[in-house]
Amino acid sequence: MGRAPCCEKMGLKKGPWTPQEDQILIAHIQKQGHGNWRALPKQAGLLRCGKSCRLRWANYLRPDIKRGNFSREEEETILKLHEILGNKWSAIAARLPGRTDNEIKNVWHTHLKKKLKQNQAAQDTKGHSLNSSFSTGPGFDSATGYALCRSPQDTSSEFSSVTDSSFATTITGEATTTTKNIKNEPIDDSSEYSFLEIDDSFWSLTQSSAEISSIQSAEISYMQSDMAQQQAMADEFELQFASSLEGIMEPAVYDCSSNIEDDNKDFWLNLFIGAGGCQNSLNDF
DNA sequence: AAGTGGATCAACCGCAAGTTT
DNA sequence: AAAACTTGCGGTTGATCCACT
Numbered sequence: 001m002g003r004a005p006c007c008e009k010m011g012l013k014k015g016p017w018t019p020q021e022d023q024i025l026i027a028h029i030q031k032q033g034h035g036n037w038r039a040l041p042k043q044a045g046l047l048r049c050g051k052s053c054r055l056r057w058a059n060y061l062r063p064d065i066k067r068g069n070f071s072r073e074e075e076e077t078i079l080k081l082h083e084i085l086g087n088k089w090s091a092i093a094a095r096l097p098g099r100t101d102n103e104i105k106n107v108w109h110t111h112l113k114k115k116l117k118q119n120q121a122a123q124d125t126k127g128h129s130l131n132s133s134f135s136t137g138p139g140f141d142s143a144t145g146y147a148l149c150r151s152p153q154d155t156s157s158e159f160s161s162v163t164d165s166s167f168a169t170t171i172t173g174e175a176t177t178t179t180k181n182i183k184n185e186p187i188d189d190s191s192e193y194s195f196l197e198i199d200d201s202f203w204s205l206t207q208s209s210a211e212i213s214s215i216q217s218a219e220i221s222y223m224q225s226d227m228a229q230q231q232a233m234a235d236e237f238e239l240q241f242a243s244s245l246e247g248i249m250e251p252a253v254y255d256c257s258s259n260i261e262d263d264n265k266d267f268w269l270n271l272f273i274g275a276g277g278c279q280n281s282l283n284d285f
Numbered sequence: 286a287a288g289t290g291g292a293t294c295a296a297c298c299g300c301a302a303g304t305t306t
Numbered sequence: 307a308a309a310a311c312t313t314g315c316g317g318t319t320g321a322t323c324c325a326c327t
Contacts, residue, residue, distance in 0.1 A: 015320095015321090016321085036312080037312075037313070038311080038312065038313090050312085050313090051312095051313085051314095054313080054314085058314090087316065087317090088315090088316090089315075089316065090314075090315060090316085101314095101315075101316080102316095105316075105317085
């Protein structure tokens with residue numbers, strides 16, 4: 001399949017946008033929306049390709065963009081998420097309201113990479129390794145940053161030679177046999193194993209940025225904790241966020257308090273570390 | 286004042302995946 | 307099923323700024 005050309009090369013402008021062009025683009029999107037980026041420049045009367053318009057809007061003109069320097073908290077969040085997700089800039093941006101993937105990428109390359117190196121050097125001199133067990137242990141794909149979770153149908157010895165359990169239990173050391181989707185049903189997946197993570201839509205479904213921030217922090221802390229800490233944090237998470245998830249998940253799933261069933265506990269542990277979202281998007285509910 | 290080099294960031298490019306025809 | 311098309315992502319570039327000599 002051939003790639004469509006970005007734009008007709010002749011006559012289209014490149015380089016920095018002028019305030020006039022910005023105004024035209026803003027006015028057009030406010031009036032007509034941006035259903036079709038390719039058609040937009042022609043409709044708006046801009047001598048730009050659609051790709052350039054989309055980028056300008058997404059990274060600069062969108063009204064919900066937060067301007068100014070990154071706060072210390074935002075930088076720390078980026079560092080932690082990058083440790084988990086790698087160069088998944090859009091995924092990181094989805095967890096930082098008002099920030100764009102491009103902006104985060106720039107900040108990473110200009111500030112944070114250096115910061116991280118300095119931290120690593122400092123840690124190394126103390127004889128500590130920054131690699132937490134979850135990111136090096138079995139069940140973790142360091143190339144993608146995703147947890148490897150066995151599908152319920154999978155009984156292959158190949159994978160069990162790596163781990164007999166889901167990613168969650170790779171951390172906790174507990175035994176488990178099933179992986180559940182967001183409805184707490186077994187995943188109907190014939191593939192040998194699945195790459196599982198919380199879908200990005202999860203974050204947009206949660207209304208309050210304070211909640212998002214809390215969940216992010218909890219998620220990160222969880223991944224860096226030992227078994228006992230994880231257990232305590234999972235319990236706390238249930239109490240704190242069950243109400244947020246009401247309407248998104250079925251009661252049987254999130255209402256897992258003191259006498260929680262083992263299966264539900266596994267589900268929560270998986271969800272908690274970002275390994276339980278499965279292929280089923282939360283948007284499907 | 287002029288030159289230089291590093292830092293910053295907006296914008297471009299190529300690719301892959303998804304969608305439509 | 308395959309081609310055509312659209313969108314989004316991540317890597318990279320290049321113009322500009324700024325501190326330093």
